[in-house]
Amino acid sequence: MPSPEPTSLLIKARWIIPVEPAQRVFENCALAISDGVIQAVVPQREAEKRFQADTTINLGHHVLLPGLVNAHSHAAMSLLRGYADDLPLKTWLEQHIWPAESRWLSEDFVRDGTGLAMAEMVKTGTTCFADMYYFGEQVAQAAQQARMRCHVAFSVLDFATPGGSGPDDYIRKGLALRDEYRNNDLIQVGFGPHAPYTLSDEPLRKIAMLANETDTAIHIHLHETAQEVADSIAKYGMRPLERLHKLGLLTPSTQCVHMTQINDSDTQLLRDSGAHVVHCPTANLKLASGFCPVHALQSAGINVALGTGGAASNNALDMFSELRLAALLAKGVSGDATALDAHAALRMATLDGARALGLDNTIGSLEVGKSADLIAVDLSHTGAQPVHQPASQLVYTASGQHVSHAWVAGRALMLSGQLQTLNERELTGKARWWQEQMK
Numbered sequence: 001m002p003s004p005e006p007t008s009l010l011i012k013a014r015w016i017i018p019v020e021p022a023q024r025v026f027e028n029c030a031l032a033i034s035d036g037v038i039q040a041v042v043p044q045r046e047a048e049k050r051f052q053a054d055t056t057i058n059l060g061h062h063v064l065l066p067g068l069v070n071a072h073s074h075a076a077m078s079l080l081r082g083y084a085d086d087l088p089l090k091t092w093l094e095q096h097i098w099p100a101e102s103r104w105l106s107e108d109f110v111r112d113g114t115g116l117a118m119a120e121m122v123k124t125g126t127t128c129f130a131d132m133y134y135f136g137e138q139v140a141q142a143a144q145q146a147r148m149r150c151h152v153a154f155s156v157l158d159f160a161t162p163g164g165s166g167p168d169d170y171i172r173k174g175l176a177l178r179d180e181y182r183n184n185d186l187i188q189v190g191f192g193p194h195a196p197y198t199l200s201d202e203p204l205r206k207i208a209m210l211a212n213e214t215d216t217a218i219h220i221h222l223h224e225t226a227q228e229v230a231d232s233i234a235k236y237g238m239r240p241l242e243r244l245h246k247l248g249l250l251t252p253s254t255q256c257v258h259m260t261q262i263n264d265s266d267t268q269l270l271r272d273s274g275a276h277v278v279h280c281p282t283a284n285l286k287l288a289s290g291f292c293p294v295h296a297l298q299s300a301g302i303n304v305a306l307g308t309g310g311a312a313s314n315n316a317l318d319m320f321s322e323l324r325l326a327a328l329l330a331k332g333v334s335g336d337a338t339a340l341d342a343h344a345a346l347r348m349a350t351l352d353g354a355r356a357l358g359l360d361n362t363i364g365s366l367e368v369g370k371s372a373d374l375i376a377v378d379l380s381h382t383g384a385q386p387v388h389q390p391a392s393q394l395v396y397t398a399s400g401q402h403v404s405h406a407w408v409a410g411r412a413l414m415l416s417g418q419l420q421t422l423n424e425r426e427l428t429g430k431a432r433w434w435q436e437q438m439k
């Protein structure tokens, strides 16, 4: 008999949903991790004979799946959770959020808010998030310390904020950050032009040129509301998507966030350019922005990822809530109950999200050779019984509260509900301190 192979971590679980191969559930299998990479997914009996593990974790009533990818957030805005609610986007932004940001935004605000958001995200199953905000250095440092995977999209706007004096300043700082993290295994940095309505043609053209030259991703709010599209037609004589296309911003590295207003020519532009859509169903509903036609986009071959947006417009960062809402909404909007089935919804929140961020060779599925970014969800609770279909249970009955474990590159971020790399007590204490300041 050959001697057992050494492995650093062996996780045995009742179910494993690898996402790729699609629509599959492995029962009573184990996942072996070595050097932060998935070494094997094999039946538990075989694993016991084949591997000599430093650590073995037995998860009897759990499902293991790839860590969720939150493809759009403004993490630090967790400190503005519930600050202004029940308002349309324009009023909410112009009369509440932007004034609050101009008063409170600072390096400390971003560090503390991002920490709070990461604690919430890890506890609810997110291991990778795309962030669009200011003071990206603070976001990158906080994510690196917490060992979370993060795509930092640095905001660019026509006007000054505490995060920069204007387009050139935002871009200069962002590119410096990008250079600093160029070879980082967890952090990547990209452009975050805020939206077509907050940027004139010149900085947008400059971003297109620089992103192309440096092979850097572009993350942008787009077609969020009907008003945005109408205003663009009035001002530029074309829809925002067409304007971005003419300015050279639509490429396979572009992440178009929201896209609630889509006609046939928009679909064609998205498909032909290879750009990705990031669907944020809760934020779209809460701001009464409209509905992203997820089923139609996917049917046209367009990749759709899932995001929460910031906690100021959600008001949670729980991707399981987002998953359930996305699956239900896809059916309601398309009038087709087979649209976005449970496995497809899980794929949207994992592998498709990774693809939108250019990370699908590294994460998003539990395949041999990929980074061990994964989570465990406990399905032993009463409301999940009986478990006929674990994927359905995850999408339609589970919530982020049922996530028990999380790993990134084989490193534990949460074990049995206890955060390992973030100090929850300290972070919630800081949030209460900000609450007092902002009274």
Ligand SMILES: [Zn+2]
Residues within 6 Å of the ligand: 072, 073, 074, 221, 257, 309, 310
């Ligand atoms: Zn947003």
